[in-house]
Amino acid sequence: VSAPCTIGDVAREFIATLDPALEAAGCPVEVYRLERVLAPETSVQPEDLLLCRLPTWSFxxxxxxxxxxxxxxxxxxxxxxxxxxxxxxxxxxxxxxxxxxxxxxxxxxxxxxxxxxxxxxxxxxxxxxxxxxxxxxxxxxx
The missing domain is CATH 1.10.287 (Helix Hairpins)
Structure with a gap:
């Protein structure tokens, strides 16, 4: 996002960019706020959604x-x-x-x-x- 906005704004912008027809179809969009976990010993729960990335890879x-x-x-x-x-x-x-x-x-x-x-x-x-x-x-x- 380039300016402060709501999660609904982010979802609408995402749908409009991906395919405007999805908005008319009522396609739900889930928005997640990802925060980098710095400490490797931080515990996680089974219901937690996690993303792993390799920052040195340019893929x-x-x-x-x-x-x-x-x-x-x-x-x-x-x-x-x-x-x-x-x-x-x-x-x-x-x-x-x-x-x-x-x-x-x-x-x-x-x-x-x-x-x-x-x-x-x-x-x-x-x-x-x-x-x-x-x-x-x-x-x-x-």
């Missing part, structure tokens, strides 16, 4: 709102990063599958041409089996 409602906004921004950035990760992962799997298919084709062509002998045939068969297994896994995942 206020605006700082809390800023932190909340930062959390929301970080959550959005995390979602974007996860989406990008999924896209890159899918692209790498597709690239790997196409490279393995090409290696299998090259090994099969080499074996068919008679180059490389038994080892080339085994490599071609192994690559073909691996390719089939990966294709089955993709079908199961889909």
């Amino acid at each position: 206020d409602l605006a700082a809390l709102e800023d932190l909340h906004a930062e959390v929301e921004e970080l959550q959005e950035a995390q979602q974007v990063a996860q989406d990008q990760y999924r896209s890159v992962s899918e692209a790498l799997v597709a690239l790997n599958a196409s490279m393995e298919a090409r290696e299998a084709e090259e090994a099969a062509a080499l074996a068919a041409a008679g180059g490389g002998g038994e080892e080339a045939e085994r490599l071609a068969e192994a690559l073909q089996v691996e390719l089939e297994v990966e294709q089955r896994l993709k079908q199961v995942e889909s």
Whole structure:
């Protein structure tokens, strides 16, 4: 308050500042006079309303709102990063599958041409089996 006034004046000013529609709705306002308790050994009763504050902390409602906004921004950035990760992962799997298919084709062509002998045939068969297994896994995942 900037000048002496009554508790009713304080309550009306509070309601008018918060939302004038609350006054018309008959919203009750409780006003408390807080006094700093200097002595730590001062006794309190169960019905006493107390407020504790940390005077050295410069944390206020605006700082809390800023932190909340930062959390929301970080959550959005995390979602974007996860989406990008999924896209890159899918692209790498597709690239790997196409490279393995090409290696299998090259090994099969080499074996068919008679180059490389038994080892080339085994490599071609192994690559073909691996390719089939990966294709089955993709079908199961889909």
